[in-house]
Amino acid sequence: MTAVGPRELERFAAGSRLFATGAADSSYALAHDWARAVIGDGVPVRQASDLDPGALCVAVTLAGSTTALGEQLPRGDEPERAVRALERRLGTRAAAVVALNLAAENALIPLIAAAALGVPLIDGDGTGRVFPLVEQTTYTLGGISAAPLALAGASGELVLLETAPDRVEDLLRPVVLSLGGWAVAACYPMAARDLARVVVPGTVSLLLRAGTPGAPRSAAAPYGVRTLCRGRILAVEGSTGHGGELALPSLPSSILVQESDGLRRLIRLEAHNEIVLALADGAAVAMAPDQICMIAATGGLVVDVDKAAPGMEVEVMVVKAAPVWHTQEGLALGGLRAFGIPL
């Protein structure tokens, strides 16, 4: 049986960053140190289908801003408090914890929750990539509601949200802000038999392999990855505001990349919090729900949209989304239209 112990943690953490955006260094380092201190000999990793079919499984994630987490440190009991609140509401103990997604902090916080509760971590997650909204998951696509959802804040706050599935995000945002900008959420309570049906399976094991020194980055992409181009950023238009050229962040931004070799195409990346569409010389070549990301030529880390700057050398990669995201329902929840581009 697989377990995440001290040695595996280093591989898991490294694997969780390979395609992660929005992962501020401070909050990632904090979650890593925190996890190292609590996992003990190891947290067991189980397949959802190996659990008792009726056993309660709970998704755990960071809600809100990683910058806020890096500034206002956790008390340490947030993951456990959030899950316990859901257990009290449901009258059942959780038998396992599962991740919402496995990007940086969001891979480590479910692990911390599982360690604190003394339950296994499920080998899988709810996206196979990262989406910005709590409801953009394969769990939602499988008919599971994110609510009831419990939020634990760093000042000891506890909030339980109970609402229709499509209202969760609306209610969540202002509450998270008033908790200081971040909270740990326990959500999507479901039976193991349901989880086995809706989870993107095997992604924890995948990151453990992909984070092994020397493994190719492509090992972290469960459904394949391709390089769109290697090139230099020529221009960033819209939300970044370098050099005092300001615009409000709610506006989308565009990043223009000149391919360094081959056809020397101009690649335009349309971003709205993350990159959702890539055009090569005007033709659409990649789009959500597939994940488009820029990897810095020096250092190999993902370049966040709001840190992209002219002159940077990047590799533009496209991570293929799980098949369920390419169904009609999947495209409605995580495709271009969900990001406001009616293409």
Place this chain on the structure above:
Amino acid sequence: MILGVALGGRAPVAVAVRDGAFAGPADPRAARAARAACVAVDLEPAGAAPVAVIRVGGPCPPVLGPLAGWPDGSGVATIVRGGHSLTGRPLAPLDTDAVRAFAAGCGLTDFAVTATGSPVLADHELAVAAVVSAEVPGARITLSYEFGRPGLREREGDAIRNAALGPAAGRLADEVAARLPGVPLYFARSGSGLVSEHYFRRYPLACLRGAAASHARGLAALGEAAGVPGPVAAAYGATLAVPEAQVERIVQARGRAELDRVLQDVRDEVLTRVVSAGAAPGSAAIAETIVNPLSYLPDGLYRVLVTARGAAP
């Protein structure tokens, strides 16, 4: 004539620069007539002093606590109640009694103070400084908000390293000043730029790798093929920089007009600071402004990094 001085070898190396041009080794008798001296030095963490570390915020897992993972002898630490959230909301009133008790009992004089949320609002760090200086005469206090960067643990680390370097930096500045009485002193920063002697004594961390940065700058200017000894290149490189200062903050603004106004406040602050770093007041100018909205938060919170430069008087 401007003097470039490289420290760190067996003996200081000084070069003369006239009208911006390299003029060879400096005559020790002429050195005291220099208009200014620019010093390149790498500070050694080995000489670091133990630090009294005060964190203002809530309880946290021990592994995330102040000085967790630091070598033995780094100092003593406490967490006191207080701080602000990123939105500027007070988390708790500042526990000034706890600050006073720790300051009186810690037995140290070099303090590093870090409050939760200080890149947004530094009030609690300033209040801690007032309590500490009343309790410990002659205390040297580093406030983390001066280093600005978000990420409490990283900013606290900067404040601790700065406080630990303080005594050694002060002795070093005393030695150079004694050799060059009456000559205004500047110290090379780690990246680009210079700071005044006064600024160096307060913020030595800014100059941690001043010799390495000056060496690279000097080599680039002289040409690598020239076969110039390292310390000579570093001494010359120090004279090629100008006073520079940065301010990093998180600001809250609803709408463009309010953002413009808070940006102006940050610009005014960095202009004041670059003058404190030795720029002639009339020469200080904003060199760069970077504004990034914080992601996954509602509109209105921005990370702002402003750099100012000026000419040495």
